[in-house]
Amino acid sequence: MSSYPARAVVDLAAIRSNVRSLAAHAPTAQVMAVVKADAYGHGLVPAATAAVAGGAAWLGAAQVPEALALRAAGIVGPRILTWLYAPGAPLREAIEADVDLSVATPWALGEVVAAARAAGRTARIHLKVDTGLGRNGLNATDYAALLPDALRAEAEGAVRLVGVWSHLAFADEPGHAVVRDQEVAFAAAVQLAEDAGARLEVRHLANSAATLTNPSIHYDLVRPGIAVYGLSPVPQLGGPDDFGLVPAMALEAPLVNVKAWPAGAGMSYAHQYVTERDTVLGVVPLGYADGVPRHASGTQSAPGGPLFVGGRWLGVAGRVCMDQVVVDLGPGATEQAGDRVVLFGTGADGGPTAQDWARAAGTISYEIVTRIGPRVPRVHIDTQADSEEQQ
CATH class of the missing domain: 3.20.20.10 (Alanine racemase)
Incomplete structure (x- = not known):
């Protein structure tokens, strides 16, 4: 493990x-x-x-x-x-x-x-x-x-x-x-x-x-x-569902730090993102060394790559760092360290997909999945086998 x-x-x-x-x-x-x-x-x-x-x-x-x-x-x-x-x-x-x-x-x-x-x-x-x-x-x-x-x-x-x-x-x-x-x-x-x-x-x-x-x-x-691998090669013509495909990969990590942050304070390198109000920040332990595109960094006016936290779509706040990104969880956020953050998955739960990250980074879904770094463990599951065992 x-x-x-x-x-x-x-x-x-x-x-x-x-x-x-x-x-x-x-x-x-x-x-x-x-x-x-x-x-x-x-x-x-x-x-x-x-x-x-x-x-x-x-x-x-x-x-x-x-x-x-x-x-x-x-x-x-x-x-x-x-x-x-x-x-x-x-x-x-x-x-x-x-x-x-x-x-x-x-x-x-x-x-x-x-x-x-x-x-x-x-x-x-x-x-x-x-x-x-x-x-x-x-x-x-x-x-x-x-x-x-x-x-x-x-x-x-x-x-x-x-x-x-x-x-x-x-x-x-x-x-x-x-x-x-x-x-x-x-x-x-x-x-x-x-x-x-x-x-x-x-x-x-x-x-x-x-x-x-x-x-x-x-x-x-x-x-x-x-x-x-379940991604559409022609997203302008149709998504995976339109072709009978299911995205096979989900990229996820837990929050490792959750803390209060004051209004008007910058975050991450070069303070590209400055908070507009008192808020709560979360730290996600994935960065460009893991394949998260640095050019999917975010500002207040243009949120970065999508993050799915507690059923909410949020964006990378500030610069993508080598090993981590920051997310502005908003005032009164109740998330805690250990709570799951999904960068992309099937989208069936309403969360983002690799294609959503491709749009945020100005690239194609192929690059999003293939650039995931080797230090990120691949955990292989078989939902069909699990389903059959439960019957």
């Missing part, structure tokens, strides 16, 4: 439910649950295990060590794809662990082939084509040039070309012209591979947003990330 005075509570039942909902949105495709970045801050192995239990046939891990950690934890059923590595990465270990590898640049194919020969096993590869994101992936010229090399390596038994994939630049704007252009470019890349003799198992383009809003590009496999 951790003695750290804050915790991120992660409901594994929500993750299972979210994967089932995503599968229902894409009934013709398999689901790859993306668990990169410690499962978006939710805990790599517990979240991945829950996603598989919810029906995910694939797991996506950006980094090779993440993929290896999944296999080392005994997750052997689903296929795992990893895609972001530098020259010299432990590709042999990945191949020996039965991890699929993305090839997104010409040098990568050579390293994968060498690693496969060293392992004495055929490497499963997915060619990543850059259809317009301008990030990682083969441009059209390199893709056309590398495809024959990949098929020759397949004929030699070094690799098996199992997939072609890409990533959208404007998936959260389904009608954007760039999305349509990327759809066309991806279809052409797939056709080129198949015309060259590739026997593809999966073609995949859809992330969370496209899984929920663009069924025309579901292909054989969809790759939801943030939606697995």
Whole structure:
């Protein structure tokens, strides 16, 4: 039991439910649950295990060590794809662990082939084509040039070309012209591979947003990330409830200090917040070292990130510090040290969500959950199992 005075509570039942909902949105495709970045801050192995239990046939891990950690934890059923590595990465270990590898640049194919020969096993590869994101992936010229090399390596038994994939630049704007252009470019890349003799198992383009809003590009496999954890990738189109999702994480801490504070007195660094009347202050032991955005600090006229205290919406008062924030509880407040403060949760109790914090910080919900620091314990619960035990 951790003695750290804050915790991120992660409901594994929500993750299972979210994967089932995503599968229902894409009934013709398999689901790859993306668990990169410690499962978006939710805990790599517990979240991945829950996603598989919810029906995910694939797991996506950006980094090779993440993929290896999944296999080392005994997750052997689903296929795992990893895609972001530098020259010299432990590709042999990945191949020996039965991890699929993305090839997104010409040098990568050579390293994968060498690693496969060293392992004495055929490497499963997915060619990543850059259809317009301008990030990682083969441009059209390199893709056309590398495809024959990949098929020759397949004929030699070094690799098996199992997939072609890409990533959208404007998936959260389904009608954007760039999305349509990327759809066309991806279809052409797939056709080129198949015309060259590739026997593809999966073609995949859809992330969370496209899984929920663009069924025309579901292909054989969809790759939801943030939606697995119950957050909407398109908040301007709908919240979690609108897509059958349940936020899986709640961030909470107890008040550690409650004290009277006079009118006209500043609080926290630089006295950015000055009390307008006699009031009561509370101290919450979470700060920017724990992932609370410093740019969600507050003033009297613009309260900071939302805090849910005793059923009331309040805001961070003053600067977010490294380890703590202050909340103005108001005159006559009855809260005491030890009372629970929720920064974000499901919102079902009327409290704030990660999306509310995203608005307060001028960012996206992805960043809010993934930035929760490693010193904050992840407490994994299973509300469905608890409910069944009580029946």
